[in-house]
Amino acid sequence: MKFSANEDCIQVIDETTNVVNIINELTMHGTTNNEDPFYIFDIGDVVKKHQSWIERMPRVIPHYAVKCNDNDVVLATLAALGTSFDCASKVEISKVLSLGVQPERIIYANPCKSKSSIIYAREVGVKTMTFDCDIELQKIKKLFPDANLVLRIRCEAEIAQCALGKKFGCDPVIEAPKLLKTARSLNLNVVGISFHVGSGCADFPIYRKALGFCKVLFMKAEELGYNLTIVDIGGGFPGDNDKSIDEVSIIINQSLEEYFPEKHVxxxxxxxxxxxxxxxTLITNVHSKKNIYNPLSDEIESTMLYINDGVYASFNCLLYDHQIVKPKLLKDHSETEKTIKTTIFGPTCDALDEIIVGANMPESIDLGDFIYFENMGAYTLPVASPFNGFPLPKVYHFIERDMWQMVRSMIPVEANDRFIEDFIGKTIEIVSTTA
Structure with missing residues (x-):
């Protein structure tokens, strides 16, 4: 296998492989600048997730949350597979529309929108949007009275990486019925109810509670003359490689059957x-190391490693997404090797740039060693900045040939030619087993 360090292509690999093999290929042959961090993006993993969603929740239409990761290849892959999108700004809407996605496949899921954003949505035909207060309704009435509105209620999980209720959503019992009446008095078209239990939810029964609120509001809306047809269950679904949606999908499917058996919803x-x-997967390199000595015995009691990515770039997920990252060493180390308390810092001159504190890691880690981090695709790159002059990681894309063939067979006919010939400006390269 000969994997090249070329961001401008998608490499189709002839053999079954894994990310570690590709990292070794890139680092051992000097095809990358080892002083800069980089990502390996397995396109096939996204496709497998899409298959898993369809199999486990066939009734629930996914609208990918663009803010999570707006990588061009991510969006193009999902667009080609027929996924719809959740956008929160003019830029996100524009980016999705540029892929040939019809405006009907977009929900403008930001309850608090600027005037210019509402006007833009009107001009490009994105009619479905959320709201959660009366002032937003007044704004929409003035600027886009033909919009299809989805009322966002508040129903938060007790356990979630990022709670959203303190910023968005209305009380489902007291405020929501009043807002439905206000919308009716303004002659606005309310088409559904939405909620978001919190990003990275670990309290799955909360979905049932939230759907119960939705059912009650559907009935209240009917009393006002509305015929609601949309239930938006938001996000919060796990995505790490050691987690699945099996448990949450069972709860959601059962709750939908209980509260919304009507197939027109x-x-x-x-x-x-x-x-x-x-x-x-993010790959970083150790560029500096500092040992901390016991002043009495002069023995090393801990060490500090400095790597080429930090909290102002990819690891912003530690601050904003409350993620727990797990470092893995590319170089093999013996299980019996002596370990030492290790703190890992990012490259900037800010002491806040601290990634791992007090982890037990092999004492022999040295300059030039590679440390990689799995599950780094969510809320990392879109928020990263080149603070202090340090470059953002490049992204190298790959997909196994078997998965590539399957993807091509899944793509709608009208999108197939573009996907193959010019996949969001990336060329297609075949990586042969004999190369």
């Missing part, structure tokens, strides 16, 4: 990390 969701978390 369209059920959508806004998964983000589910699709991309495990598809991206």
């Amino acid at each position: 369209r059920v959508i969701a806004e998964p983000g990390r589910f699709y991309v978390a495990s598809a991206f």
